[in-house]
Amino acid sequence: MKAVLEVSIELQDTEWSFTYTNHDREIVRAIVFDENRDYYFVRVMRDDDFGKAELIETSGGGVENGEDFIYAVKRELKEELGVEVNIVCKIGVVSDYYNLIHRHNINHYYLCKAISFGDKHLTKDEADCFHLSTLKISYEDAIKEYERCSNTKIGRLIANREIPILKYANEFLEDLSTNSVILAVV
Numbered sequence: 001m002k003a004v005l006e007v008s009i010e011l012q013d014t015e016w017s018f019t020y021t022n023h024d025r026e027i028v029r030a031i032v033f034d035e036n037r038d039y040y041f042v043r044v045m046r047d048d049d050f051g052k053a054e055l056i057e058t059s060g061g062g063v064e065n066g067e068d069f070i071y072a073v074k075r076e077l078k079e080e081l082g083v084e085v086n087i088v089c090k091i092g093v094v095s096d097y098y099n100l101i102h103r104h105n106i107n108h109y110y111l112c113k114a115i116s117f118g119d120k121h122l123t124k125d126e127a128d129c130f131h132l133s134t135l136k137i138s139y140e141d142a143i144k145e146y147e148r149c150s151n152t153k154i155g156r157l158i159a160n161r162e163i164p165i166l167k168y169a170n171e172f173l174e175d176l177s178t179n180s181v182i183l184a185v186v
Contacts, residue, residue: 007092007109007168011160015153016099024104028073029060029162031169032085034114038136039166041145042080045131049100050154056135056145057158058109058165073110081134082120085112091169094161109165111172139170 012018032040044055059080063072070087077083091109098105126132137145146163149155 006090007094007165009092009094009161009164011094011096013097013099013157015157018097018099020102021097021099021104022102024106026063027060027105027107028063028069028076028110029058029107029165030073030077030085030110030112031058031091031166032077032081032083032112032114033169033173037139037173039139039142040081040083040114041135041137041142043131043133043135046129046154048129050098051152053149053152053154055149055152055155055158056142058162060107063108069108073108073112077112078118079121079123080126080132082118084115084118086115087112089172091165091172094165096157096161098157107161109169111169139166142166 034040040059041056042059044053044057046053046055059077060073061076061080063069067075073087074085077085088111091111094105094107094109096105096107097103120134122132135145143163143166146159146166150159
């Protein structure tokens with residue numbers, strides 16, 4: 001089995017022209033899987049400054065001031081997917097930019113195994129503006145869905161950020177199942 005190495009990816013926004021960046025945003029995101037190796041994402045329907053788009057995205061969001069990353073990822077997953085998880089490991093960090101809103105995103109990705117599902121606690125914007133819903137899907141279908149949603153500028157930005165992380169997580173899980181390794185979880 002290969003050692004757990006955290007991925008570090010630096011991406012630029014090639015969809016909108018760069019003018020300036022006026023803030024950094026620390027974000028936690030998760031690749032969530034279950035005992036059957038199905039993956040859980042959020043389906044996003046947006047019509048905002050980024051345009052009209054239907055997207056697939058990992059669950060996650062901004063880290064609140066003073067908040068621990070582990071607590072933040074568990075909170076975000078409970079809010080958006082209604083899921084309790086065990087964190088298997090940190091996958092890595094993807095640094096990317098949203099030039100349209102002058103933001104630098106620092107996305108901290110975690111691999112999480114679903115334990116149980118319950119009620120979601122979406123914010124008003126998540127429910128009313130982005131129409132977040134849960135998408136349970138196989139790895140192969142998730143890749144196809146990211147590719148399908150890449151027909152918009154924001155869809156391409158998200159796919160460029162998330163496909164490499166999803167591939168890495170899937171390879172890691174393949175290695176675990178091939179070698180029958182048991183991991184300690186957080």
